[in-house]
Amino acid sequence: MSRHYSPVTLIGAPTDVGAGHRGARLGPEALRIAGLGEALMARGLQVLDRGNLEGPRNPWLDAVDGYRHITEVTEWNRLVMEAVYGELRDGRMPILLGGDHCLGLGSITGVARWCREAGKKLRVVWLDAHADFNTSEVTPSGNIHGMPVACLCGLGPEPLTHLSGVSPAVRPEDIRQIGIRSVDEGERRLLKQYGIDVYDMRYIDEVGMRAAVEEALDGLDEDTHLHVSFDVDFLDPSIAPGVGTTVLGGPTYREASLVMEMLCDTGRLGSLDIMELNPLIDDHNRTAILAVDLVESLFGKSTLLRD
Ligand SMILES: NC(=[NH2+])NCCC[C@H](N)C(=O)O
Ligand SMILES: [Mn+2]
Ligand SMILES: [Mn+2]
Numbered sequence: 298m299s300r301h302y303s304p305v306t307l308i309g310a311p312t313d314v315g316a317g318h319r320g321a322r323l324g325p326e327a328l329r330i331a332g333l334g335e336a337l338m339a340r341g342l343q344v345l346d347r348g349n350l351e352g353p354r355n356p357w358l359d360a361v362d363g364y365r366h367i368t369e370v371t372e373w374n375r376l377v378m379e380a381v382y383g384e385l386r387d388g389r390m391p392i393l394l395g396g397d398h399c400l401g402l403g404s405i406t407g408v409a410r411w412c413r414e415a416g417k418k419l420r421v422v423w424l425d426a427h428a429d430f431n432t433s434e435v436t437p438s439g440n441i442h443g444m445p446v447a448c449l450c451g452l453g454p455e456p457l458t459h460l461s462g463v464s465p466a467v468r469p470e471d472i473r474q475i476g477i478r479s480v481d482e483g484e485r486r487l488l489k490q491y492g493i494d495v496y497d498m499r500y501i502d503e504v505g506m507r508a509a510v511e512e513a514l515d516g517l518d519e520d521t522h523l524h525v526s527f528d529v530d531f532l533d534p535s536i537a538p539g540v541g542t543t544v545l546g547g548p549t550y551r552e553a554s555l556v557m558e559m560l561c562d563t564g565r566l567g568s569l570d571i572m573e574l575n576p577l578i579d580d581h582n583r584t585a586i587l588a589v590d591l592v593e594s595l596f597g598k599s600t601l602l603r604d
Contacts, residue, residue, distance in 0.1 A: 302342055302596070303388055303389055304342070304343035305342050305344055306391050307329075308380045308381065308394065309326075309349035309350065310325065310349070310350050310396035311324070311325050312355060312373050312400070313355055313397045313575075314353070314365075314399070315398065316541055317440045318541035318578070319355060320575035320577030321572075321575045322355065324571075325395070327574055327582055327585040329346070329394075331585035331589045332586075333392075333589045333592065340596045340597055345389065351376075352373045355369065361439075367457075373399070374403030374457065375460060377396075377400045377403030377407065381403070382408075382411055385568065390566075390567060390569070391569075392569045392571065393569070397573055398570075399440075399445055401449075402445035404524075405449055405524060405526065408522065409449075409467050415522075418521045418522065419467065419524065420471055420565070421467060421473070422473050422525050423472060424531040425474065425476055425526075426542070426544040426547055427530070428446060428474055428488055429445050429447070430447045431487075432444065432483075435481060435484055435487065442573070447487065449465065469492055469493055473496065474494070474495045475501075476531040476548055477498065478499075480497075501552075507555060511559070517565050523565040524570075525595065527591075528573045529572065529574045530542055530544065530547070531548065534547065537584045538579060538583070539574055539585065540578070541573065554591065558594050561594065569592070
């Protein structure tokens with residue numbers, strides 16, 4: 298199946314201010330070295346690499362009042378939101394190269410702002426081992442990469458929940474989470490309270506990846522903008538060791554490829570985040586190479602021969 302895409306733009310966000318490990322700041326370069334731009338061009342896409350955003354350094358301090366580095370996290374998210382929004386406004390598809398997953402907040406806030414202006418519906422597919430739905434009251438770490446989905450739903454500190462002025466930035470019913478297998482105690486209660494649609498690994502084991510993804514994509518139509526937020530720790534650590542917060546029991550390569558191919562088949566992909574890659578704990582960049590391979594599937598690479 299051939300598909301028309303708008304030109305894509307790579308936006309590097311080299312920071313780990315939201316994480317509990319340092320090294321995700323090197324993610325954008327590792328993805329470039331793994332050939333992300335070339336792979337997309339080989340799929341026939343027009344690719345513009347904007348280089349890296351420049352934001353505050355990581356001060357590497359302890360959490361204060363349940364948040365670590367909130368000032369720096371806010372500034373990075375503001376920069377990301379403006380960059381992502383700007384690309385969509387100019388008719389290009391933003392691909393955010395993280396950086397830690399706290400930046401999913403800025404990215405999706407920018408996407409949601411554009412969708413409101415363009416009169417589009419939004420569907421967020423969050424591929425992750427974690428739900429990232431903590432607040433300062435329930436977080437075990439204070440690391441804000443564990444909080445972006447809560448902030449998108451209006452739960453969190455005002456500077457993060459009101460990045461674009463509108464809160465909640467996203468309606469909880471527009472979010473689907475796939476691959477989840479590590480949820481903190483208080484976080485679980487909040488997920489239920491906000492009615493987040495979670496396709497956890499237990500459910501995927503029981504019904505299979507295909508049925509889970511079909512359900513998660515149900516109701517997409519030609520007016521829907523699909524945003525994919527890909528936390529690389531979604532993948533099983535045996536194939537993707539280069540992330541700060543590995544959790545056993547994730548999708549295999551085939552399962553992950555299937556998810557990407559099914560997301561591609563919707564024809565609705567409008568924006569993407571590739572997050573949490575940490576080359577300092579990787580093995581010869583294999584996790585970045587795998588991420589690039591899966592992004593190729595998201596843009597149409599497939600082993601399917603039967604009709
Ligand atoms: N984007 C991520 N890798 N998030 C990991 C979050 C881990 C844990 N739930 C926390 O809040 O600290
Ligand atoms: Mn995450
Ligand atoms: Mn994660």
